Amino acid sequence: MTELPRPRDSWGTRIGVILAVTGSAVGLGNFLRFPGLAAQYEGGVFMIPYFIALLVLGLPLAWAEWAMGRYGGSRGFNSAPGIYRVLCRTRLAPYIAFPCLLVPVGIFMFYVLIEAWCLGYAWFYLTGMMSELGEQARNGMENGLLKEDVYTSFFVKFIGMAEDGASFNLSRTSALPFLAICFALNFVTIYRGLNRGIEKFCLWAMPALILCAILVLIRVLTLPNIDAGLGFMWNMRTEGESFTRQLLNGKMWLEATGQVFFTLSVGLGVIITYASYLRRDDDIALSSLTSVAGNEFCEVVLGGMIIIPAAFLFFGFGVTERVGSSFGLGFITLPIVFEQMPLGYMAGFLFFILLFLAAATSTLSMLQPAIALLEEGLGVNRKASVTILGFVTLVGALFVLYFSKDATALATFDFWVGIFFIYVIAMIQTVIFGWVLGVDKGMAELDRGAEIRVPRFIGFVLKYVAPLYLLAVFVFWIYTEIRKPEEQNTLLMTLRNPVGLMSVGFLALLAVFFLLIIAQASKRWQQLGAVSDAEVRA
Amino acid sequence: MTTAWFLAQLTxxxxxxxxxxxxxxxxxxxxILSIGFVVGLLTWCIRRVMRESQPEKLHGQIDVDTHDAEP
Structure with missing residues (x-):
């Protein structure tokens, strides 16, 4: 058996891998986007398409990605291009996997900034700066200013939305030092490896995150009249005919499916890499289900019980106007809520620490797919691969930080690598699982070492339902994007705005960079006989 | 901080x-259904994972295959 000449990383414990995958999936979307959507779509009614999408699309896709990852891993590959090579057995397959590198690395470049904002806000709560801001807001109200204006202007200044380059300063409210801390934290952890770095970090960060969330939850549930807030979040606010009309709302189904899809981190290129480090007979069926359940706990139980119930108590039905933007909800609306709440500054600190931990466990996972490719494709050691990736992501993060006006660079990155290419990867992976590897072989892979029996109809779902469901959601998403008014249309912004164009150019360069590495890796695997050997084992 | 203080902050x-x-x-x-389903699923999964992750159980005499019955 020809092994690629490189040190092979592996997971230390089973709990570790489950927490690492859960940590990768749990992010800001669990605590900001999910409750915002539920509030927007009549509370309880939203849960119907949400759970259907979870069971029909989310869970089967997660199982498929785990199975393909371990399949490739047991044949000597950890990077998505290598795994695609053994799954498809064609020379072109590794090139199709380039979005599996582009997406996590591209997302890292802007997500690490958001992580820095969360850390920054936690620091401002701890040092009393938010309490000063609260004082300013109260004084401003006496002079006819809205509280919201004070908090908005603080946030705009913090992230440098007013003009390009505004974040490049070292004032008290600059995001730059927090970005440096987050960058260092990510790269020191990833440098330590899978077991001593990512796994160890997630082993304490995930329980800490849940503890912070439970403390904030206790604060929220002990607020007076909280049943009104819970009612707003969970009641089916429409009855009879209007309930049926609401249930048949196509946009709600699209949003619910999108939320399930993004929250589980399927199609991100991360799970396939993480699962490749498992041993051949390790269970994946139960581990995958546990990660999904852990993510849903953070989303439905913690995310669903904190923000909207608390915000309703302070804004009444006006809260629906504030849920459209996750950033607005998290960084403007919630600080106003915390300011008015008894023990609110402490709750605010805990809440932003929890968001920071959720973001950190996600960004960490986004680096591993590229590290795996650099190690096994170029044969470099971890130090070299971390250095190369550190340089590339630093350039990208500084690009997004510099072009901060109206967050255009961030929005463009998010549109292409945070949504568009995720759909593309997910569609490619369902086709590979259902049609190239084949359902029988795929289900047999899922069954090997399994501690639970995955229902047989999942094979049918993955072969026929999931690709069509995904395609329909993708087409509907493109259609809605195209029809958006000019000022909200990211596609138009990409083509007309110079920063949007530059951002797309940057991502295209990144794609070329990964394609060149894949080309080099393919040659190397061929020379070493790693591919033919893996094919024999397949 | 009392409830009265809190309510006074609202319009x-x-x-x-x-x-x-x-x-x-x-x-x-x-x-209840949403939270119950998620908490129930997570609890069931964690119990299964913990049970399966325990060190191998000691085999009783009846389980030990000495292979002395093989030809």
Whole structure:
């Protein structure tokens, strides 16, 4: 058996891998986007398409990605291009996997900034700066200013939305030092490896995150009249005919499916890499289900019980106007809520620490797919691969930080690598699982070492339902994007705005960079006989 | 910090909106079903994972295959 000449990383414990995958999936979307959507779509009614999408699309896709990852891993590959090579057995397959590198690395470049904002806000709560801001807001109200204006202007200044380059300063409210801390934290952890770095970090960060969330939850549930807030979040606010009309709302189904899809981190290129480090007979069926359940706990139980119930108590039905933007909800609306709440500054600190931990466990996972490719494709050691990736992501993060006006660079990155290419990867992976590897072989892979029996109809779902469901959601998403008014249309912004164009150019360069590495890796695997050997084992 | 202090922070309109609103039976059902399903699933998964992750159980004499019956 020809092994690629490189040190092979592996997971230390089973709990570790489950927490690492859960940590990768749990992010800001669990605590900001999910409750915002539920509030927007009549509370309880939203849960119907949400759970259907979870069971029909989310869970089967997660199982498929785990199975393909371990399949490739047991044949000597950890990077998505290598795994695609053994799954498809064609020379072109590794090139199709380039979005599996582009997406996590591209997302890292802007997500690490958001992580820095969360850390920054936690620091401002701890040092009393938010309490000063609260004082300013109260004084401003006496002079006819809205509280919201004070908090908005603080946030705009913090992230440098007013003009390009505004974040490049070292004032008290600059995001730059927090970005440096987050960058260092990510790269020191990833440098330590899978077991001593990512796994160890997630082993304490995930329980800490849940503890912070439970403390904030206790604060929220002990607020007076909280049943009104819970009612707003969970009641089916429409009855009879209007309930049926609401249930048949196509946009709600699209949003619910999108939320399930993004929250589980399927199609991100991360799970396939993480699962490749498992041993051949390790269970994946139960581990995958546990990660999904852990993510849903953070989303439905913690995310669903904190923000909207608390915000309703302070804004009444006006809260629906504030849920459209996750950033607005998290960084403007919630600080106003915390300011008015008894023990609110402490709750605010805990809440932003929890968001920071959720973001950190996600960004960490986004680096591993590229590290795996650099190690096994170029044969470099971890130090070299971390250095190369550190340089590339630093350039990208500084690009997004510099072009901060109206967050255009961030929005463009998010549109292409945070949504568009995720759909593309997910569609490619369902086709590979259902049609190239084949359902029988795929289900047999899922069954090997399994501690639970995955229902047989999942094979049918993955072969026929999931690709069509995904395609329909993708087409509907493109259609809605195209029809958006000019000022909200990211596609138009990409083509007309110079920063949007530059951002797309940057991502295209990144794609070329990964394609060149894949080309080099393919040659190397061929020379070493790693591919033919893996094919024999397949 | 008392409830009275807290309520004093709200405008009369907001107070009225909140006071007239509550968790309906439909809301209770959706909330309990959603949270119950997720918590139940997670608990079941964790129990299974913990059970399977325990060190191998000691085999009783009856389980030990000495292979002395093989030809």
């Amino acid at each position: 009369a309109e907001q107070r009225a909106e909140i006071e007239n609103y509550t968790l309906h039976p439909s809301g209770w059902i959706v909330m």
